[in-house]
Amino acid sequence: MIAALMAMLVFVLAMIALEWLQLDHWLMSIILASITFLLLWLGIRFVLERFIYDRIRLIYKTIRSTKLGKANKRRLEDNGDIIENVNRDVEQWAKDRADEIELLKRNETFRREFLGNVSHELKTPITTIQGYVLTLLDGGMYDEAINKKYLLRTAKNINRLIAVVNDLDEISKIESGMMQMNFTRFNFSALVKDVFEFIEIKANKRKIVLHFSNGFESNIMVEADQGRVRQVLINLVDNSLKYGTSGGTTTISAFDMDENYLIEVADTGIGMDQVDLPRIFERFYRTEKSRSRDLGGTGLGLAIVKHIIEAHRQTIHVRSKIDVGTTFSFTLAKVNGKKAAAKKAE
Ligand SMILES: Nc1ncnc2c1ncn2[C@@H]1O[C@H](COP(=O)(O)OP(=O)(O)O)[C@@H](O)[C@H]1O
Ligand SMILES: [Mg+2]
Incomplete structure (x- = not known):
């Protein structure tokens, strides 16, 4: 509307000027018509753009302020190209x-x-x-x-x-994140002895010998949730008995690393196929071999073990060979590891 009125006004003014200058040459008429058309076109475009931009800006502002919070509203003011912003946001x-x-x-x-x-x-x-x-x-x-x-x-x-x-x-x-972690400093070697005593009867029944590896008797002080670590050890040793072979051994070893201890639970049992290894920490996953043995497992033990280790911000791995045996290895924070020492220095 405004553009059209403006164009008309320009046209009328031009006609008056023409009349006044008494230039009625046909060339002048064409030039004037062209200028009028150009102005009209520019005016309409400007008004339409303003009209559309204003409305998009309003919608955009509303969406952003309701959905995306203050941080993004600030970005809206930083960058004026509203169409580009809308396009980018819609893509995102x-x-x-x-x-x-x-x-x-x-x-x-x-x-x-x-x-x-x-x-x-x-x-x-x-x-x-x-x-x-x-x-x-x-x-x-x-x-x-x-x-x-x-x-x-x-x-x-x-x-x-x-x-x-x-x-x-x-x-x-x-x-559901309801696991309460209770970190304390405790002697890991003592915990292993306790777990071995707890599971001894079952081990004797299965004719499997439980071992501390060389040098393990020395004190190994870790910082962790003792009850949970006990649960991990019981699960892993229990598996080593269930999937172990009569006359075999289960060995727990600890290796000193910079900040952690690497704990290994190794058996000489039935082992696992390589294709099973990436899946055994999944809930309910059990290998064909263990199913056929029907030892009453739930297939949930290792899923729980992994959750516990990860709640300690540590890792667990497995390596295994059919008919040779399986080794689970996980890390635990050392009491006087680098991190603990750095904390003390602060
Ligand atoms: N030490 C092991 N030796 C061989 N297979 C094992 C061993 N530990 C675990 N597995 C395999 O991983 C599966 C999952 O273990 P787990 O979650 O503890 O379940 P469960 O012991 O109830 O069967 C077992 O069913 C078994 O197939
Ligand atoms: Mg188990």
Whole structure:
């Protein structure tokens, strides 16, 4: 509107000037018409741009101030090219949404798999218990040959259910960030002795000898959550017995590194295929070989172990060879390591 009025005004003024100068040559008319057209075009463009920019700027400001916070509002004022800003933000927004959808899809698959695994792990012992109880009720309880045997098997399956539920409870606590870490300084060698004593009966049954490696008897002072580290050791030693071979050994060693101790739990058991190694820390993952052994594992132990080590900001690795054995190695912070010394100096 304004542009059109301006153009008309220019045109009228030009006509008056022409009249006044008494120039009525046709060339002058063409020049005047061209100038008028140019001015008109420039005016319309300017007004339209202002109109569109003002509205986009308003929308852009609203979106930014509601969605992105103060830091980005400042950026809006720094850079005046609103269209470029909008374009860049829309591209970024589209990329973020695509990533978000990808993550949601992955979580959904993971959730479905997790639920499937949980129900499978619970269903197996429940169905077995149901079978034994029904047989006992059907008259089996009066049969001396089977009643005690079936009750013992029922008890074993109940223990398995308890183990699964406890592990699930533990893992859900850890993953929802509810794991309280209680860091203290303690003697790792003493803890290993304690764990060995705790698990000795099982080791004797499996005819596996538990070892401290050379030089291990000296004091090894670490800074960690003692209860959690105990849990890690019990899980790893328990695995070494379950997947170990009769007459074999389980050896724990500690190696002095700059800031940490490298702890190794090595067995001479059935070992694992290389393809299994990247997956064994996943929940419920069990190798074919261990499944066929049916040792009542839940497949949750190593997932818990990894969470605990990572909550200490340390790492855990595994190496293994079929029929030779498996070694788990993880690090723990040394009490007088470089970091501890630097902290003291501060
Ligand atoms: N020391 C080991 N030797 C051979 N295989 C092992 C060893 N430790 C773990 N595994 C494999 O990793 C899987 C996961 O271990 P874990 O999470 O502790 O579950 P679980 O002990 O309940 O089976 C086991 O089922 C087994 O297949
Ligand atoms: Mg285990």
